Amino acid sequence: MENSSPLLQCGFIGLGSQGAPMARRMIDAGFPTTLWARREESYAPYRDSAARFAPNAESLGRSCDHIGLCVVNDNDVREIAGRLLPVMKTDAVLAIHSTIHPDTARAVAQQGVAYNVRVLDAPVSGGEPAAKAGKLTVMVGGDTDTLELARRVFESFAALIVRVGDVGAGQLVKLINNSLLVANMGLADAALAAGSNLGLEKDSLVQLLQASSGRSFALDVRARMDSPAGFRHGGALLRKDLSLLQTVLGPDDPAARCISDAAERFLQAATQDV
Known part of the structure; x- marks a missing residue:
């Protein structure tokens, strides 16, 4: 071949x-x-x-x-x-x-x-x-x-x-990548909630954040949703990947806990009916 x-x-x-x-x-x-x-x-x-x-x-x-x-x-x-x-x-x-x-x-x-x-x-x-x-x-x-x-x-x-x-290393990198994505989604969701609580207009906030040091791919994805419920299917898959990373690292690993804490609020809202 x-x-x-x-x-x-x-x-x-x-x-x-x-x-x-x-x-x-x-x-x-x-x-x-x-x-x-x-x-x-x-x-x-x-x-x-x-x-x-x-x-x-x-x-x-x-x-x-x-x-x-x-x-x-x-x-x-x-x-x-x-x-x-x-x-x-x-x-x-x-x-x-x-x-x-x-x-x-x-x-x-x-x-x-x-x-x-x-x-x-x-x-x-x-x-x-x-x-x-x-x-x-x-x-x-x-x-x-x-x-x-x-x-x-x-x-x-x-x-x-x-x-x-x-073999196996590719999966480790992918699990870190996907877990970081969902953690960033959680942070982006919290940032938009903070803006709403402060009376800021969402589109303007997103435009300025994406042109500033707070920009991220996750913020762009979250900003296109009306609510986390719009990410139900993707959220279920990312919860699976985050769970796999936690399994690999162990439940007491500080990095796993940090990523999970950032992701959990968003995942709960995204997957509450799954």
């Missing part, structure tokens, strides 16, 4: 809000790409493309040199990886783009060794807009040689690809 080959056979599983545009970028970059999804309607956006559709995960696994996996949680990763690894080609690459516990990524990589499959821990940041624009960030845990095999595929949807260590 040559990293420079334009005929690298790719697969993708996990056609959600972030995975779907990632798969589309791979297809549009010219990689022969096979998709598999549990729901037939997930294929609708690709009917006008060169994508192929597998009848099951195992069929996709047999045909591909590189597979991207962007499912929701640890159980999904374990299930799909357990179906793929036994049938994948020798030295094929399985790139885990989901946000999961680092130990889950390490366990899948260890299973990969038994089947002579290369596994990369490769969560992404940037969300749907960055995925559509090909501007995602990929935080890679895994060996350098495997990253080089996967790099051209990653470049179809990413602007920044950084190896941060062995």
Whole structure:
């Protein structure tokens, strides 16, 4: 398998809000790409493309040199990886783009060794807009040689690809990133509440903050919401990621407590009905 080959056979599983545009970028970059999804309607956006559709995960696994996996949680990763690894080609690459516990990524990589499959821990940041624009960030845990095999595929949807260590390290960086985001969302929510309590006009406050030293991506996101309840789905996912970081660090870790304290008020408001 040559990293420079334009005929690298790719697969993708996990056609959600972030995975779907990632798969589309791979297809549009010219990689022969096979998709598999549990729901037939997930294929609708690709009917006008060169994508192929597998009848099951195992069929996709047999045909591909590189597979991207962007499912929701640890159980999904374990299930799909357990179906793929036994049938994948020798030295094929399985790139885990989901946000999961680092130990889950390490366990899948260890299973990969038994089947002579290369596994990369490769969560992404940037969300749907960055995925559509090909501007995602990929935080890679895994060996350098495997990253080089996967790099051209990653470049179809990413602007920044950084190896941060062995398998599991990518997940650690992603958990810190997402936990910092939700902590900053909590601080931004409190700042807007402070402005309201002081009788300040919201739009003017946001405009000035975003042009000043208090600016942040989280403030921009929070300012577009009428209330934290508008972030219900994202809040549930970020609560999961914050919980994973707390598990990794331990409940008494001062850094975990600081991040959690900043995030909790916003998360409670965002996820109260979840």
